[in-house]
Amino acid sequence: MPGSVTVRIDQTGCIGSGQCVLAAPDVFDQSDDDGLGIVLIPEPSADLLPGVRDAVERCPAQVVSLEE
C-alpha cells in the first residue's frame, strides 16, 4: 500500500524501559509475561506517527524502528 509504514521492536535488545509506551501509548505496550515492548499497531495511521517517531528517539536501547 503506498505511503504505508511499519513499526518494529527488535526484542533481542529491548530492556523493557517502557519509553515507547510513554511516547505512544496507543501503538506500544509492554508484555505482561516479560515486560518487553510490543507493537499493538504495526501500521499506524498518520496521526499516530509523531508519537512513534518520539518513541524511536527516546528508546534507550534503540530497538524501535519505523520504516516509511
Next chain:
Amino acid sequence: MTEAAVCPVMHERDHPLQPPVGFAEAVSDGPVKMLWPNGVEAWVVSSYAGVRQVLSDPRFSTRKGGHPEMRTDEGEPVVDADQPGNINGIDGEAHMRLRRPLARGFMVKRMNELRPRIQQIVDEHLDVMEAKGAPADLVGSLCLPLPSLVIAELLGVPPEHQELFQATAREMFGKNGSKDEYIAHATKLGEVLSPIVAEKKAAGTNDDMIGLMANDTDFSMQELIFLCIGLLAAGHETTSNFLGLFTLHLFEQPDQLEILRRDPSRADVIVEELMRYTVGQLGGVGITRRATEDVEVDGVLIKAGDWVSVSLLANLDEELCPRAEELDLERDAVSHLGFGFGPHQCLGANLARAELQIGLRSLFTRFPNLRPAVQVTEMSYRNDMITYGAAAIPVVW
C-alpha cells in the same frame, strides 16, 4: 586530533542551582581530559549526540565504571566489580539477564497501578505538614519519606529499616566512600533481607519485587540480596533530591511555577522538562565508562582503556531542543538524558516519574502560596555524595 590538556574537575558553584563554576567553559569544545581529586583521569563528553553514543555503544564498558568519585581513596570502586548482582557494573548478555526481570517489576502499567498508593502517601505527609503548620522543612516532610516508603513497599520490605537503607546508600553513592563501612551496612541489610526473601520463596508469591525475583528468576541468593540493596539505596537518594531541586527551581522562576499552578494536570510533561533542565543545571560529570577499543566521539579518538565520563550539560545542548538553557514548562517532552541512556538507563525511571508528578502536583495544589522561608541561596546543600540536593528546604504557605 591532539589530546586536550588535563584540567581539574570543578565542584564549586556560584549559585546552588547552577553548574559548577567554569565547568561549561572547560568542556564546551568537545571531549577534554579531566583529572579527579582521587587521581582518576577521564575524558568528558558533553554534546547530546556524544553522550548518547557513549552510553549506548557496546564498545564502552561499564565494568568498574560508575561515577569517578564513587571510589575509595585508592581509586577502586566501593562495590567490588565481581560482586554478584552488580547490575551497574556488567555489560551485554550478563547485564540483560539481571535487567529484564527487574524491568518487568518497573513496567509502566505496574507503576500506574501504584499511583493511588503514592497519592495516599503524599496526601498523608502533606496532612501532617499542614497540621504542624509553617514553617516546615520540605525535605523531611515529603521529599525524603516519599521515595523511601514507596521503594520499601514495592520491594516488600518493612519500612522500619529506613535508617539502615539510608546508611547503606550513603556509602554506596558517597564520594570516596569506605569499602569497610559499606560492607558493614550491606551485611546488616543482607541479614534483614534474607528472611524476607526466604519467606517469599516459601510462599511462592510474585506480587512484589522480592517475590518476583525470588520466584520468577534464576537469580542466586547473593545476586538477589545485592539487587535489593541497590534498589533500596537508589530509591532513596535520587528522587528525594530531585523533588527538592524541582521545587527550588520553581521558587526561583515564578513565571514557570505559574504554569504548573494554572494546569496541574500537565504534571507529566512538566516533570520531563524539569528533569531535563535540573540535571543540566547540576552540570558536572555523570557516569563513567571505559573504552574497550579505540572509538571516535565528537571528532576525538578515545583510545582503548581510556575512561570516558558524560557531562550532565548535554541536557542543555541546543541539539536536543531550542533555547535548551531555559526552563520552559510549556514545552512538549523532549528526549532528554535526565535518566541516562542506553541499556543501563535508570531502571526506576517510571517510578520516579510517578512520584515526582504526584508529589509536585499535590504540593502546589495543597499549598498554592508555598514559598521558601529563606533565600534559596541561603539554604544548605549536600555535596558529600555523587547525588546533589538541598539538605533542608524551609517553606511557609
